[in-house]
Amino acid sequence: MEKLTFEYAATKSVPKRAYVGVVGSGDLEILLEPIEEKKAYVVVRTRFDGFEQIWRDMLDRFFEDNDIAVKIEINDFGATPGMVTMRLLQALEVSIDEA
């Protein structure tokens, strides 16, 4: 298991917190919470060691597309990059869309 942290500059806020996914085989859970500070903080705990660069690439791209001030916690049980991106977008959608 490896614990990784990432930080991004951010300007826009999101309406509310969101929880998606499950710490199951090939999947991950995401806890997304809005924060006051103009920043995005991400903490990843992942089952597989040695993939920091891939996580960085995925998150760089996600925050490039989505300028949001949030705290994100990810508990990963071996999700593929595609799955990670899908879950991130799902978390964002839940945060914005659902009443």
Added chain:
Amino acid sequence: MKLKDSFVELRARDRAKALLDEGTFRELLGPFERIESPHLEPQGIVPECDDGVVIARGLICGERAVVISIEGAFQGGGIGEVSGAKIAGALERAVKDNEKGIKTNAVIVHDSGGVRLQEANYGLLSIAEIQSAIVALRNYVPVIGVIPGKIGCFGGMSMTAGLFSKIVITREGRMTLNGPEVIEQEAGVAEFDSSDKRMIWDTIGGAQRQAIGLADVLADDDITAITEEVRIFVKEGKPSELRSSQVDLFLSRIKMVDPSKPIGPMDVREMWSKDYISKDVENIKSEAVKENEKVMSRGRIWFEKLTGISNPKVGDVPSVLCTDVNLGDEQVRYIAVIPNPNNRFPRARNGEVGLEEGWTVAKYVREAMEEDDGKEKKRPIIAVVDVPSQAYGYKEELLGIFQSCAGAVDAYASARYAGHPIVSLLVGPAISGAFLTHGYQANRIIALDDPGVLVHAMSKQSAARITKRSIEELDEAAKKVPSMAYDIQSYSTLGTLEELVSGIDGAAPKAEDIENIKEKLSKAIEVTRTSGIRDLSNRLTSEKALTGRAAGIKVRSRLKEEWN
């Protein structure tokens, strides 16, 4: 035609939502409270923020309810300290509500491999507490189990299912005490071939379990179908008969089985649909007694020395000893499970708890309850515990050994709630389902500080196979997480033991040791009576428990805060 909406495919949280009346779902200890297991990260395992259990309050048919939903995708739904405390704590709150006259229904969605082996003893202990709470709660409301699959319920959680008032299962749900891989590991591939999926489903799958009466309803995997069955059971209220209390019925069914002959799922369906002729049962009884042969074991040595009877009379199941003798000036009942090399069931010849043992323990406990019914002072029951494991075998699973174990759990817990002080004396191994069955429901547990006294959820070999680690890795992990260790010293840090008695050789106790232990048993009985506590809450208030079970205590206090 409307397509089916799969219930099985739903995650735990959505299952809970589906079972509650629309718009009434309110989660307790939800994801953002981040009450995760403190034991996984130190072992390099990624935790989940809700530890894989969803507790939801809401309404069912307009009535107050709690739904407990286990997430099978996280660590196979395994029960650890936090997830176990969430389940037990929620059930305990529901008991308290009902005691106060506030009717609160309970539904549990089971999707669990049993004890989470990475937390081992925390899981086993939690399961004992979950079972105790279910037995209490069934007096007020039906405790309804939903077993949708994909996992189903295994290990101690299948015994828990054996206590449910009503069970809704799908074809994808499985109920079994020992998983196929574990039986294969313990008993060999000839006993149970874990690669034969067809045979496994035909034996422990939902359709078979319902057909032989170990589940009530076989539902389609459809949200509406399953929620409708649950609503029917809520409306019906508590049933007049519970599976785990029907000792005579199940004992007579098992007596009719000839374990030397092959038996398959369809045979059980046919046999269990008929009424039995008592004469046939009598014939089998006498044969069994004739074959009895004396083998010494720790359990037998302690039973004989404590009771002062060197050749105890045996009933029709010679592997369970039971007798009433005086302890001080009071009559107490001693019960022990011992080896019987001629046991009708070959997989239960070394002191394991098998099909007949579980139900027979239940019989002896219930006998004491019936005889003392109406008396002000109930007879204490002392469980002499030396149980290497439950019996691992194909016939055992086919004939529902989990239900047999649940029968004994039900009897012990019911006796305790009725006011019988129950004390367990650990003189040898107290392992897994066998300990849950015989001993773990006690008010007080006394253990000998002896290397032969062990408490654990699974043998090292099987635990290594299931968690895909080596035995060396398991030993290494046990250094970080004491609940994973096998020795009684590590176990004592959980604060569950009333006393750990040192200086006694468990295999060869001297006369003064026996007197010493008798005094301690008397004291434990007295403390139990004086405390007036009939549930297992005293296990959380010992000095050691404050640190050893800190997470379990925190979960319960948070549940209390958020309950209403």
